[in-house]
Amino acid sequence: MNKKENFINKLRSSGLRPTRQRIEICKVLYDRKKTFHFTIDTLSKILRKKSKERISLATIYNTVYAFKNKNYLKEITLNTNKTYFDTNVTSHHHFLDENSNRLIDLKNSDVGKVKIKRKIPGKKIKSIEILVRISD
Amino acid sequence: MNKKENFINKLRSSGLRPTRQRIEICKVLYDRKKTFHFTIDTLSKILRKKSKERISLATIYNTVYAFKNKNYLKEITLNTNKTYFDTNVTSHHHFLDENSNRLIDLKNSDVGKVKIKRKIPGKKIKSIEILVRISD
DNA sequence: ACACTACTTTAGAATCATTATAAAGTAGTT
DNA sequence: AACTACTTTATAATGATTCTAAAGTAGTGT
Ligand SMILES: [Mn+2]
Ligand SMILES: [Mn+2]
Ligand SMILES: [Zn+2]
Ligand SMILES: [Zn+2]
Numbered sequence: 001m002n003k004k005e006n007f008i009n010k011l012r013s014s015g016l017r018p019t020r021q022r023i024e025i026c027k028v029l030y031d032r033k034k035t036f037h038f039t040i041d042t043l044s045k046i047l048r049k050k051s052k053e054r055i056s057l058a059t060i061y062n063t064v065y066a067f068k069n070k071n072y073l074k075e076i077t078l079n080t081n082k083t084y085f086d087t088n089v090t091s092h093h094h095f096l097d098e099n100s101n102r103l104i105d106l107k108n109s110d111v112g113k114v115k116i117k118r119k120i121p122g123k124k125i126k127s128i129e130i131l132v133r134i135s136d
Numbered sequence: 137m138n139k140k141e142n143f144i145n146k147l148r149s150s151g152l153r154p155t156r157q158r159i160e161i162c163k164v165l166y167d168r169k170k171t172f173h174f175t176i177d178t179l180s181k182i183l184r185k186k187s188k189e190r191i192s193l194a195t196i197y198n199t200v201y202a203f204k205n206k207n208y209l210k211e212i213t214l215n216t217n218k219t220y221f222d223t224n225v226t227s228h229h230h231f232l233d234e235n236s237n238r239l240i241d242l243k244n245s246d247v248g249k250v251k252i253k254r255k256i257p258g259k260k261i262k263s264i265e266i267l268v269r270i271s272d
Numbered sequence: 273a274c275a276c277t278a279c280t281t282t283a284g285a286a287t288c289a290t291t292a293t294a295a296a297g298t299a300g301t302t
Numbered sequence: 303a304a305c306t307a308c309t310t311t312a313t314a315a316t317g318a319t320t321c322t323a324a325a326g327t328a329g330t331g332t
């Protein structure tokens with residue numbers, strides 16, 4: 001299993017010890033083809049199902065925020081009481097399906113160039129992100 | 137005082153009884169020139185300062201959500217633990233100043249036309265909103 | 273292999289924004 | 303004034319998140 005070694009190397013080179021718990025979390029987060037949008041709660045449920053490790057909720061919180069600080073995860077802004085995270089850490093746009101409350105990544109090529117004409121003196125633009133709400 | 141009568145009429149015609157508390161809240165929210173972006177907490181502090189009515193926190197919550205349901209307020213999505221509201225209920229874009237965590241409305245004319253090229257089968261676009269993060 | 277230390281995990285408690293409850297108060301109506 | 307549905311309020315409950323401190327472990331050096 002090559003991927004596990006990759007996770008271990010990535011963690012070590014980030015100054016994070018490759019613990020059993022972190023490796024299991026890496027598998028769930030990064031061993032997949034598409035972007036993963038999740039809450040702590042959904043991640044926790046998946047871990048209970050897919051991993052034989054029993055990982056405490058505190059560790060899941062610790063790990064997710066550790067990964068966020070290393071820029072391996074991005075926090076996402078939504079109108080819910082739970083915090084969302086995104087394995088796609090690039091600046092990108094989303095569809096939000098209001099029926100299922102699911103996020104779908106838009107590629108930059110899916111969106112025409114966005115032009116912001118107004119400037120705020122002394123301020124620089126850090127990111128431009130679009131949320132497109134969709135429903136049936 | 138003409139504005140107070142306006143608030144009373146607006147409330148009554150919305151099926152909301154014009155109570156002392158609701159009128160005080162209307163004054164803080166709508167008796168101003170520019171869009172107001174706020175949390176329950178900031179609204180509560182302003183009410184304590186500006187109004188001699190002592191309005192319970194429960195009533196502030198009740199009223200804000202009543203106004204939101206009548207489409208007199210809009211809930212806003214931000215990376216914080218508190219819920220934000222906006223007196224500008226139209227679909228519009230924002231600057232978010234990451235230093236002060238303040239929102240600034242963008243006029244539609246401040247933003248070039250946004251083109252979403254991708255379609256999701258069976259889904260319709262409800263709104264397109266841009267968040268432009270800025271900082272020093 | 274062993275000891276050492278800093279990092280990590282964990283159960284459980286604490287925090288705090290929000291929501292629910294139910295009793296007292298009030299607006300609108302007759 | 304009496305009536306009733308709506309509203310306010312103190313207070314409790316909820317639930318996501320954060321904190322605490324004790325037990326466990328990875329990496330390092332011997
Ligand atoms: Mn929220
Ligand atoms: Mn949030
Ligand atoms: Zn995404
Ligand atoms: Zn706004």
